[in-house]
Amino acid sequence: MQEKYDYIVIGGGVVGAMIARWLSRYEGRLLLIEKEADIGMGCSSANTAIVHAGYDPLPGSLKALMNVRANPMWDQLAGELNFPFERRGDYVVAVGEEELPLVEKLMQQGIRNGVPGMTMIDGPEMRSRERDINPETSGALWATTGGICDPFQVTVAAAENAVNNGATVLLNTEFQDFIWEGNRVIGVKTNRGEFFARWVINSAGIYSDNVMHKAGVRPEFFIKARKGEYFIFDRAEVQIHNVLFPVPSSRGKGILVTGTLHENTIVGPNANVIDDKEDTSLTKEGMDELIDGAKKLIPNLNLRASIANFVGLRPMGNGPAWTPGLNYNNDYVIEIPSNVQGFVNLGGIESPGLTSAPAIAEMVVDLLKDAGENLVAKKDWDPIRLARPRYAHMTHQERRLLCDVDPSYGRVICRCENVTEGEIIAEVHAPIPAQTYDAIKRRTWLGTGRCQAGFDMTRVVAILARELGVSPFEITKRGKGSEYLYRKTKDTEVTDVN
Amino acid sequence: MSIKKQYDVVVIGSGPGGLAAAIEAKKGGADDVLVVERDVELGGILLQCIHNGFGLQTFKEDLPGPEYAQRYINEAKTLGITFLLDTMVMDVTSQRKLYLSSRDFGYLEVDARAIVLAMGCRERTRAQVRIPGYRPNGVFNAGTAQRWVNVEGFMPGKRFVILGSGDIGMIMARRLTFEGAHVERVLEVQSYLSGLSRNYVQCLEDWDISLQLQHTVKKIIGKDRVEAIESVAVDDKWNFIPGTEEIIPCDTLLLSVGLIPENELSKKAGVILDPVTGGPFVDEHFQTNVPGIFAAGNVVHVYDLVDYVSMAGAGAGKSAAEFAIAEKERAARYIPLVPGKNVRYIVPHKLDKKALEQGDISLQMRVTRPIEEDVWLEVRGDENSIVKRSERYVRPGEMVTIVLKPRMAAELEKTGKLTVDIYPKSEA
Ligand SMILES: Cc1cc2nc3c(=O)[nH]c(=O)nc-3n(C[C@H](O)[C@H](O)[C@H](O)COP(=O)(O)OP(=O)(O)OC[C@H]3O[C@@H](n4cnc5c(N)ncnc54)[C@H](O)[C@@H]3O)c2cc1C
Ligand SMILES: Cc1cc2nc3c(=O)[nH]c(=O)nc-3n(C[C@H](O)[C@H](O)[C@H](O)COP(=O)(O)OP(=O)(O)OC[C@H]3O[C@@H](n4cnc5c(N)ncnc54)[C@H](O)[C@@H]3O)c2cc1C
Numbered sequence: 044m045q046e047k048y049d050y051i052v053i054g055g056g057v058v059g060a061m062i063a064r065w066l067s068r069y070e071g072r073l074l075l076i077e078k079e080a081d082i083g084m085g086c087s088s089a090n091t092a093i094v095h096a097g098y099d100p101l102p103g104s105l106k107a108l109m110n111v112r113a114n115p116m117w118d119q120l121a122g123e124l125n126f127p128f129e130r131r132g133d134y135v136v137a138v139g140e141e142e143l144p145l146v147e148k149l150m151q152q153g154i155r156n157g158v159p160g161m162t163m164i165d166g167p168e169m170r171s172r173e174r175d176i177n178p179e180t181s182g183a184l185w186a187t188t189g190g191i192c193d194p195f196q197v198t199v200a201a202a203e204n205a206v207n208n209g210a211t212v213l214l215n216t217e218f219q220d221f222i223w224e225g226n227r228v229i230g231v232k233t234n235r236g237e238f239f240a241r242w243v244i245n246s247a248g249i250y251s252d253n254v255m256h257k258a259g260v261r262p263e264f265f266i267k268a269r270k271g272e273y274f275i276f277d278r279a280e281v282q283i284h285n286v287l288f289p290v291p292s293s294r295g296k297g298i299l300v301t302g303t304l305h306e307n308t309i310v311g312p313n314a315n316v317i318d319d320k321e322d323t324s325l326t327k328e329g330m331d332e333l334i335d336g337a338k339k340l341i342p343n344l345n346l347r348a349s350i351a352n353f354v355g356l357r358p359m360g361n362g363p364a365w366t367p368g369l370n371y372n373n374d375y376v377i378e379i380p381s382n383v384q385g386f387v388n389l390g391g392i393e394s395p396g397l398t399s400a401p402a403i404a405e406m407v408v409d410l411l412k413d414a415g416e417n418l419v420a421k422k423d424w425d426p427i428r429l430a431r432p433r434y435a436h437m438t439h440q441e442r443r444l445l446c447d448v449d450p451s452y453g454r455v456i457c458r459c460e461n462v463t464e465g466e467i468i469a470e471v472h473a474p475i476p477a478q479t480y481d482a483i484k485r486r487t488w489l490g491t492g493r494c495q496a497g498f499d500m501t502r503v504v505a506i507l508a509r510e511l512g513v514s515p516f517e518i519t520k521r522g523k524g525s526e527y528l529y530r531k532t533k534d535t536e537v538t539d540v541n
Numbered sequence: 542m543s544i545k546k547q548y549d550v551v552v553i554g555s556g557p558g559g560l561a562a563a564i565e566a567k568k569g570g571a572d573d574v575l576v577v578e579r580d581v582e583l584g585g586i587l588l589q590c591i592h593n594g595f596g597l598q599t600f601k602e603d604l605p606g607p608e609y610a611q612r613y614i615n616e617a618k619t620l621g622i623t624f625l626l627d628t629m630v631m632d633v634t635s636q637r638k639l640y641l642s643s644r645d646f647g648y649l650e651v652d653a654r655a656i657v658l659a660m661g662c663r664e665r666t667r668a669q670v671r672i673p674g675y676r677p678n679g680v681f682n683a684g685t686a687q688r689w690v691n692v693e694g695f696m697p698g699k700r701f702v703i704l705g706s707g708d709i710g711m712i713m714a715r716r717l718t719f720e721g722a723h724v725e726r727v728l729e730v731q732s733y734l735s736g737l738s739r740n741y742v743q744c745l746e747d748w749d750i751s752l753q754l755q756h757t758v759k760k761i762i763g764k765d766r767v768e769a770i771e772s773v774a775v776d777d778k779w780n781f782i783p784g785t786e787e788i789i790p791c792d793t794l795l796l797s798v799g800l801i802p803e804n805e806l807s808k809k810a811g812v813i814l815d816p817v818t819g820g821p822f823v824d825e826h827f828q829t830n831v832p833g834i835f836a837a838g839n840v841v842h843v844y845d846l847v848d849y850v851s852m853a854g855a856g857a858g859k860s861a862a863e864f865a866i867a868e869k870e871r872a873a874r875y876i877p878l879v880p881g882k883n884v885r886y887i888v889p890h891k892l893d894k895k896a897l898e899q900g901d902i903s904l905q906m907r908v909t910r911p912i913e914e915d916v917w918l919e920v921r922g923d924e925n926s927i928v929k930r931s932e933r934y935v936r937p938g939e940m941v942t943i944v945l946k947p948r949m950a951a952e953l954e955k956t957g958k959l960t961v962d963i964y965p966k967s968e969a
Binding site: 274275279321323324325326327329330347349350351352353354434439442443445446447450451453454455458459461463464493494495496497498500501505515519520521522523524525526527528529530531532533534 | 674805
C-alpha cells in the first residue's frame, strides 16, 4: 500500500483528534492512524473529565498557558461538535484550618495564570452547597470557569468532524518507523503498509517518547506512566453533583469526589509511578488509597454502591520548562524540532491535556504556519458535527416520535442505561465505525450501569455480528485477543483440555 | 394486537412470579390483564435454568426450569391474558402510569388500576466484590454465562474458575463440565457453602470439581482476555494470608457472588425499599407503600425455591385484582359534569352519585360570554332535565352557582353524565 497525504497524525487520542479537526479546516489530505481498534482508548477515555479552570499548573509553564488559553474555547467547541459539556465550576476544599492557606495560595497562582472568576468561600457556605462534605471543612476555592465533559465523546466528535471534512482515520494501524529523505520525514511505516506525507505529527500519548526517538529528537526525553485508579458509583445510590478537589500535594491534584455528566459519582485518581506503560491493572492498595481519599471529603460516602472501576495512565514526561530559567521539568513539549524536517513533535501531554487539547491543536496550526506552510482555508469546511440520538436523555414525547421514525430505537438493549438497538446500529455505521463492544460502550454508555453488561452482553454481541456481517466468534471486547466466544455447545469434535 | 390505554392489572416481568400473578389476577376477576416482558420469550430466569429441581412442592415432580414455566404459560394463554414481549417498562409513576418501549409497538403509555412488580433480580458484579487486577474479557457473571450456554448455544471459554459457591455458580460448574470445558476450581471466601447442599453434592462432588472454602481471587491476570487468576486463602476476617497465593491458569472467571432484587423501577414509582432485603416493604397482601402497587418474587427478596415464588406471585395477583375491582367500582360511581351551552367550566368536575345522600351540592361555574336578558340555567341528565332556574342576566365576571338537592338523587342514579346549559329564555 502506498498512499500520499499532506499530514499524518500519529495517535487518535483527544489531542490527535483535535489536531485532525483543526487541520481539516485547510486544504490538504489528512490521515490519522491509531494502533488500537478504536480511537480514544488511551488516557483520553480514562481520566477525570474536567475542563480545568487553570489555577493548578505552574505559572510560566506551557501547561498553564495551554490550559488558560483553552478553557474559554470549550463553549463554542461543545456547541459546534455537540458533545456533552457543562460549566459546573469546581471547588478545592480545605479540611481543617491548616489547609486554608494552601487553598488561598492556589487562588493566587490562578490569578497569576490569568484565571478569571475565582472566589474563596467559607466553611458554612461550602457546607450549604454540598451537604455531605466533611464537617471540618474550613473553606474552599470556588472556580466558576471549571467544567466537565464526556472526554470520549469529545474525542469521537472531533475525529468525526475531521472525517466529515475529508480526513481519513485508520484504526488498528500502528506506527513503526519513519521514512526519510535526508533529514526530512516523508512518511511512516506501519503494520498496514507505508503512508507518505509532507508532515507527520506525533500525538502518540504515552508512547510519544518512542516516536520522537525514532525521529532522532530529544533522546533525553522519557515518559513514565503514572497510574490513576477510580471508583464509579451507582447514580441511584450516590448523588454528588459538585466537582470537589482536595488540597493538592506534591503528588498531584489529589483524589477527587466528583459528579460526571452521566450523573455517576466518581472517586479518584490516585497517582503512582509504574514501570510498565501497559499496566492498567487495579490494585488493592490503590483501592484502599481511594477510599481514604474519598472519606476525607465525603466521610459518609456509601462505598458499597460502587459499580465499576477504571484506570488511566498519565504520560508524565521530563520536558524542560517552556519559560527558560523556571525550575520545572514536567512541561509539555509542543514543537517543530530544528534538526528534523516535516515533523511536529508533542510529548508529555498529561493533565490538563484534555482541557488543553483545542489550544494545542491551534498551536500546532500556528507552528506549521510559522514553518512556512501555506494553509489555505477550505471554502466548504463544516464546523458542525451532529450528535446522534440518546434515548436515555429523551422525554416521553421525543421517544415516541423517534420510535415512529425508526422502530429499532424502541428496543432497549441495556437495561440500566436504557441504550437501544437503534443507537448501537447508528454507532456501527458512524463516520468512524464502532466495531468492538467497548467502542459501543464508550459511545453509548451501554453496559456501564449497575449490572455491568450482565443483561446486554449476549445481545450486543449478536447485534454486532449481524451489523458487521461476521460470525459471533469474531466479536471482541476491544480488539484482537479479546474475543467473547470460543465454540458452539454440543460441538463434540473438540476437546478443550488435553 | 391492539393495546389498550388502560388495564385492570399490569404485571411487569413474566418469570414464575409474574406468571402466577397474572393468572390469579385474571381468575380473581380482573378483566384486562397485561404482562410486559423485556425478553423475547415468557418464563423469566427459568428459561436458562435447564437443570431439574423445580416444582417438587407445587407439582410433586422434579422438572427442568423451562418445563415448570411452561405449565404456567399454558394456563395463562387459555385465560385470555395479553402479553407484550421484547418490551421494556421504562418508567412507572405512583399514579400507576407505565411507559413501555418496544420495537414492535413503539413507545407507549398505559394506565393500570393495579400493578404487580415481578422484575426478579440481577447478579452482583465484580465491582461489588472489589477484585484487583486487569479488566479483560472473560470475567462474566455466572448467569450471563448460563444464558450464553443454555439459550444462545455458545461456549464463552475453555478453562474456568468460579468465584462464589452460590447455586448458579455450582450449577454452571456441572453444566460446563458436561459441555467439555474444564472447571479448575470453585473458590468461596466464607467458611461455608452459600448455595444449597444438594447442589454441592450433585454439581461439584459428583464431578470431582474442587471447592476451596476461605479462598478468594487476589488478582486477575491478562489484559485482553483472562490468562490466569491468582487465588489466595483468607482468615476469618477475609484478610489475605501471605504465602498461600497460587496462580491458576484459566481463560474465564465466573462470578457467582449473590443476587440483588431489581428495583430501579420501583423506586421511580415511589416504592420504599427495605435496606436488608433490597426489596420493597410489603404487607400481607404484597402491597407496597404505594397504594395499588404490589410486588412478588425475587424483586421482594431472593428466593431459594421457585415454588415459593409462584405462591407469592399468586397472592400478589389476587390482591391486585381485588384492588383493581374496587378501584373500578369507585370510578364507576362518579359521573362527569360537562360544560354545555355558554358554560366555560364547572367545579367540581365530577360527582359521586351517592354524594347527595349527605346533603346539598353546589355547582360553581363561569359563562363564556355575557347575556344581558333573562336566562335559563339548566342541569340535564342523559334523558331528563334535573334542575332549571332563571337569572336576569349572566356575565363572565360573575360566578354562577346551581345547587343540587337530595331529592334529585334518584335522577342522578339514572344518568351517566350531567350537562349544564345557560341560554336566553328567548331561545328556549
Ligand atoms: C488519571 C488521569 C486523570 C486525568 N484527568 C484529567 C482532567 O480531569 N482534565 C484534563 O484536562 N486532563 C486530564 N488528564 C489528562 C488527559 O487525559 C490527557 O492529557 C489527554 O487525554 C492526552 O491525550 P492524548 O491524545 O495526548 O493521549 P492518548 O489519549 O493516550 O492518545 C494517544 C493515542 O496514540 C495511540 N498510539 C500510541 N502509539 C501509537 C503508535 N505507535 N501508532 C499509532 N497509534 C499510537 C494510542 O493508542 C492512543 O490512542 C488525566 C489523565 C489521567 C491519566
Ligand atoms: C441460576 C438459577 C438457578 C435456580 N435454580 C433453582 C432450582 O434448581 N430450583 C428452584 O426451585 N429454584 C431455583 N432458582 C430460583 C427461581 O428460579 C427464581 O427464584 C425464580 O425464577 C424467580 O422468579 P421471579 O419471577 O421473581 O423472577 P425472574 O424469573 O427473574 O423473572 C423476572 C422477569 O422480569 C423481567 N423484567 C425485569 N425488568 C423488566 C422491565 N423493566 N420490563 C419488562 N420486563 C422486565 C425479566 O426479563 C424477567 O423475565 C434458581 C434461580 C436461578 C437464577
